[in-house]
Amino acid sequence: MPADPGLVERAWSLADLAFYGLAALSVGCGLYAALSRNIVRSVFSLLGTFLGVAGLYACLAADFVAVVQLLVYVGGILVLMLFAVMLTSRIEVASRSNRYPGLPSTALGLLLGAGAAVMLVALALLAPWAPAEAPLPYAPTTVELGRILLTRGLLPFELLGLVLLAVVIGAVVIARREEGGR
Amino acid sequence: MESLVQHLSARWSLGPWGQELLAAAAILLVAALVFVVALTYAGIITWVERRVAGRTQSRVGPNRVGPFGFLQWLADGAKMILKEDVIPAQADGPMFRLAPYACMLGVFTAFVSVPFGQLLIAADLNVGILFLLAITSLVVVGVLMAGWASNNKWSLLGGVRSAAQIVSYELPAGLAVLVVVLGAGSLSMQDIVRAQGGAPWNWFVFRDPFCLVAFFLYFTAAVAEGNRTPFDLPEAESELVAGYNTEYSGIRFGGFFLGEFANIYLLSAIATSLFLGGWQVPGVSPAEQAGSVWLQLLGFAIFFAKAWALVFVVVWLRWTLPRLRVDQLMGLCYRYLIPLAFACLLGTSLLLLAVVPGSALDLGLRLGTTGLGALGGALFAWRVAHHIRRAGDRVSLDVLQRGARGAFDPAWQTRRYGAFRKAARGQEER
Numbered sequence: 001m002p003a004d005p006g007l008v009e010r011a012w013s014l015a016d017l018a019f020y021g022l023a024a025l026s027v028g029c030g031l032y033a034a035l036s037r038n039i040v041r042s043v044f045s046l047l048g049t050f051l052g053v054a055g056l057y058a059c060l061a062a063d064f065v066a067v068v069q070l071l072v073y074v075g076g077i078l079v080l081m082l083f084a085v086m087l088t089s090r091i092e093v094a095s096r097s098n099r100y101p102g103l104p105s106t107a108l109g110l111l112l113g114a115g116a117a118v119m120l121v122a123l124a125l126l127a128p129w130a131p132a133e134a135p136l137p138y139a140p141t142t143v144e145l146g147r148i149l150l151t152r153g154l155l156p157f158e159l160l161g162l163v164l165l166a167v168v169i170g171a172v173v174i175a176r177r178e179e180g181g182r
Numbered sequence: 183m184e185s186l187v188q189h190l191s192a193r194w195s196l197g198p199w200g201q202e203l204l205a206a207a208a209i210l211l212v213a214a215l216v217f218v219v220a221l222t223y224a225g226i227i228t229w230v231e232r233r234v235a236g237r238t239q240s241r242v243g244p245n246r247v248g249p250f251g252f253l254q255w256l257a258d259g260a261k262m263i264l265k266e267d268v269i270p271a272q273a274d275g276p277m278f279r280l281a282p283y284a285c286m287l288g289v290f291t292a293f294v295s296v297p298f299g300q301l302l303i304a305a306d307l308n309v310g311i312l313f314l315l316a317i318t319s320l321v322v323v324g325v326l327m328a329g330w331a332s333n334n335k336w337s338l339l340g341g342v343r344s345a346a347q348i349v350s351y352e353l354p355a356g357l358a359v360l361v362v363v364l365g366a367g368s369l370s371m372q373d374i375v376r377a378q379g380g381a382p383w384n385w386f387v388f389r390d391p392f393c394l395v396a397f398f399l400y401f402t403a404a405v406a407e408g409n410r411t412p413f414d415l416p417e418a419e420s421e422l423v424a425g426y427n428t429e430y431s432g433i434r435f436g437g438f439f440l441g442e443f444a445n446i447y448l449l450s451a452i453a454t455s456l457f458l459g460g461w462q463v464p465g466v467s468p469a470e471q472a473g474s475v476w477l478q479l480l481g482f483a484i485f486f487a488k489a490w491a492l493v494f495v496v497v498w499l500r501w502t503l504p505r506l507r508v509d510q511l512m513g514l515c516y517r518y519l520i521p522l523a524f525a526c527l528l529g530t531s532l533l534l535l536a537v538v539p540g541s542a543l544d545l546g547l548r549l550g551t552t553g554l555g556a557l558g559g560a561l562f563a564w565r566v567a568h569h570i571r572r573a574g575d576r577v578s579l580d581v582l583q584r585g586a587r588g589a590f591d592p593a594w595q596t597r598r599y600g601a602f603r604k605a606a607r608g609q610e611e612r
Contacts, residue, residue: 040274040330041274041277047284047323063307064308064309067309070319071312071316074320074323075349076349079345082330082345083346087342141308142309
């Protein structure tokens, strides 16, 4: 693999250590979530993954995205998954929650995973990254994000709002009991 | 801070790695300082809670360790550390051990972006208030972890109740915060404080009637998120033994407890910064305050006083109000608080468009809302005084003072008790 001419040689710093530590935390916890026989523990180990990814965003000077990662994934999605897992009966029995799916399914899953990994690595290596002369300053990103959301990204933003509204109404309709029903 | 690190590294002629390590050590030092402050506050609040509880229920409360029993929290801490750390045989060991840390992490990490003073903040994040809302959601995960890992039905029910409650009440709290963010135009805690003034009519709480409502919405929702009475269903003693921490003992139980009490200070500090002007000194601009050490200290004292007054209110609520039922709890949140919060958001947005900042209308609105708030406060005080008069303060509280002086005399107390009984009997005969 040829060395990227855009990359500047520089010494390792604590920021690099933090980056690799957080990356290891995310990947390690993700592996535990995939391989654990106890599905409740799998969900809890996702906490480490989400925290690690939030830390990675913070390392990349994306403060707003990091905090939203915490707010949405830890405060919302993880809690939702925990509820779903905990309210299912006898979920901790591995033969029910983590049944061995058979050789063809396992092989297919491994193949898909390997394919996705190859694609991501290829993308990372082939993408024309802008050369960075100096580390980016930790500038606030909220103002610019807000401006883009309300100008160039307004239509997708409003459409997403509409989709969420439809989801909320759908959830209410599904969860609602008929008048006079039990 | 940064300049200090640069100065020291130049003086000790450190290489790049030395500089990095020095910076890391400085960060760790600040983090440790914040942690110690939060722990101390949490400990002191346990004492305040028990003293206020004693006073409210006409009993003594802790009064042996130190003056007015003030050092009781240290004694309790030592006791908790020395106690056996019991882990039930059927529990999920690693998760059982981890859960208190998740709870504590959620609360204590939040203290880094609390503006104790103009210069007294560990990290003035650009997304400060959002960070505060986000990091406290770790508590939910900790509570669920404790509830599940204990392998006990009370714990699990308490944990699930608590998580449902916190997730629900995050909505009105977040919307109420948004009302303030609209007015300040920033998510940074320091910018929000700077956008206010020292005098009450320059605080966000009295900026317009919608903000006044938003303050109460935030406070109610935050008390509910902290699992405090009247919203303490997750640990309702009469139903769930102690909820998610039933199986915990020793310092792990202490971890949950400290997190909960630190959370009381946290919610009071956030409410103070967002709505009550934070560290602003009346009549002094932030630029003037930055130049003077005494004004800095005064600003810190003002913040301290306001935050502790709110802590007292939270404790007072606990010993005054009965607990809500589960359906009432959710009904309150989804039927009243959330629609009200949306109305406030809309109202404030419209007012921001209509009223020019600094105009006569703006000032009139501020003064009018302040008057409204003062009137409400006066009315409340008058009703409280009325009820105290009507009920009669039958129990003499000088027992407390005797105990505080150290001259505690059990025989004297027994005589007092006899007098009460005689009086009670006399009433019955009548």
